Amino acid sequence: MSLITSAIGQGLLWAILGLGLFLTFRILDFPDMTVEGTFPLGAATAVALITKGMNPLLATGCAFLAGMLAGLITGLLYTKGKIPILLAGILMMTAAYSINLRIMGRANLSLLGKATLFKNNFLDSLPQYFDGVFVGMIVIIIITVLLVFFLNTDLGQAFIATGDNPTMARSIGIKTDRMTIMGLMISNGMIAMGGALVAQNNGYADVNMGIGIIVIALASIIIGEVAFGELSLSQRLVAVTLGSILYRFVLLIVLQLNFSANDLNLLSAIILALCLLLPRFRKFLHFDRLIERSVRNDQHN
Amino acid sequence: MTNTTSSVPLLELKHVSTIVNAHTPSATKILNDLNLTIYPGDFITVLGANGAGKSTLFNVIGGNLAADEGDVLLHGDSVKQETEEQRTRFLARVFQDPKLGTAPRMSVAENLLLASHRGQRRGLHLRGLRSHMAEFKTMAASMQNNLENRLNTATGNLSGGQRQALSFLMAVESKPELLLLDEHTAALDPKTSQQLMTTTNDRIAQDHLTCLMITHRLEDALTYGNRLIVLSDGKVTYDVRGEEKKQLTKEKLFGFFDEL
Ligand SMILES: Nc1ncnc2c1ncn2[C@@H]1O[C@H](COP(=O)(O)OP(=O)(O)O)[C@@H](O)[C@H]1O
Ligand SMILES: [Mg+2]
DSSP states (O other): OHHHHHHHHHHHHHHHHHHHIIIIIIIOOOOTTTHHHHHHHHHHHHHHHHHTTTHHHHHEEEEEEEHHHHHHHHHHHHHHSOHHHHHHHHHHHHHHHHHHHHSSSSSEEEEEEEETTTTTTHHHSSOTTHHHHHHHHHHHHHHHHHHHHHTTHHHHHHHHHHHOHHEEEEHHOOOOOHHHHHHHHHHHHHHHHHHHHHHHTTTEETTTTTTTHHHHHHHHHHHHHHHHHSOOOHHHHHHHHHHHHHHHHHHHHHTTTOOOOOGHHHHHHHHHHHHHHHHHHHHHTTTTOOOOOOOOOOOOO | OOOOOOOOOSEEEEEEEEEEEETSOOOOEEEEEEEEEOTTOEEEEHHHTTSSSSHHHHHHOOOOOOOSSEEOOOTEEEOOOOHHHHHTTTEEEEEEGGGGGSSSTTBBHHHHHHHTTTTTTOOOBBOOOOGGGHHHHHHHHHSSSSSSOTSSSSSGGOOOOHHHHHHHHHHHTTTEEEEEEEEETTTHHHHHHHHHHHHHHHHHHHHOOOOOOOOHHHHHHHHHHHHHEETTTEEEEEEHHHHHHOOOOHHHHHHOOTOO
């Protein structure tokens, strides 16, 4: 039972990454490698500030800002510097590694005995692992509501159009460079915040904690799509969270088969690859209709 | 048709040249000292052989391509330094390729809503799609190709003709000061093409739009508009308007235009 609770909590916390990556990978339609650097950047920023005595909520906010800054740099390299997005992301990710070491002063920094967002009288009174579920749930609800609102505004629609057809977007006066930079900033801000929360939940930040996280974030997006099929945009955001939780369940099952935690990245990659291959198998089996990756919003507003 | 042209120019191209592969042996002028004055209410059909520079002319007007020499004036003021996005406050375009003009994963109504804010700042206001639906339905019905029943369909699932009709609606819905049509009916089958051409002409007349229309069909160039220009080697080599244009025949045009 506690294993399941833990998986749900982890799924909710990591869903923040899935939602962040959704903005770039699905809406802007490109893979942003920056996230492998911004996830530990958020963790390092928050943990370093908390150990210096800062309020955990404020420290998590600072992590968000640090992530936005990283997204801004990748965005400028890509839009103004005309560096291909994959390379721009890798440059920022590589730079972030050194920056993270500077921020923490070492490779691993513990939060032992410090205040975190997961420690207060109420959360401590809950059964084991329910703190993760509770905090994760609140954060995911807030983020999902804000994103649904944003994507339904004129600005959000311009952002979606930029990813869908940049030529058309420019031809109706949308400043596509700005939209791209904005998307990268929000996305990386969210991913850094995810890093800050995961670090507080784990009780430490590690400079290597970003390795492979893009695969995990993608897995939650793709599993959500495979499991729930054709949805409106708002529903797809919810599907990312459910996909993230499903992914944790799959991991839980696989880990029961005597794999060790060291095998995690291998397992993540295999799970993601299988999900990505699934539509092909379906086609092969004459289920021809691929999942329509809609960015249409619900039509009711 | 009330194409009353006034004498104050809307847009002027003065001695415009664009050079590709500058500073290399293969440097060429695509537009070569081109001059063109467009008056409000003008509906100009643009003819020219492949490679004459017609699309390049549109790109220079639209800000997709810089004029290396010369100037582009709107109401007498230079807009040469303005970006493509900035110029959308007075300009709208329809491309030949139906895929270029619409966002494929967004619905027809969402595309129409996006284009209704052409050239404006887009902020954090709720988009208010529902309050526009009746208006969009009427608008789409004017295209007479069942578009009004597909308002909630993803644009990528429309037929080429419907998609191009949508691109056209998106271009004209905010009544731009200048409309550029680059062979916008060329990718469609003859019947659909003819229908879009008719609705295009009706809409231009009804809203008194100023328009440049590139076409490769001589009949269309003769039938529509109050003015006709021929481009060759990056220059305007023929320019007729009004009565003179009405008198023009296919045979006479061939004289200027023997490449076709
Ligand atoms: N970016 C470019 N680089 C080199 N040549 C170009 C470029 N764009 C257009 N051209 C050339 O300029 C000429 C005019 O092109 P274009 O304006 O597309 O002609 P049209 O639309 O009249 O068919 C063509 O010969 C084309 O090959
Ligand atoms: Mg052309």
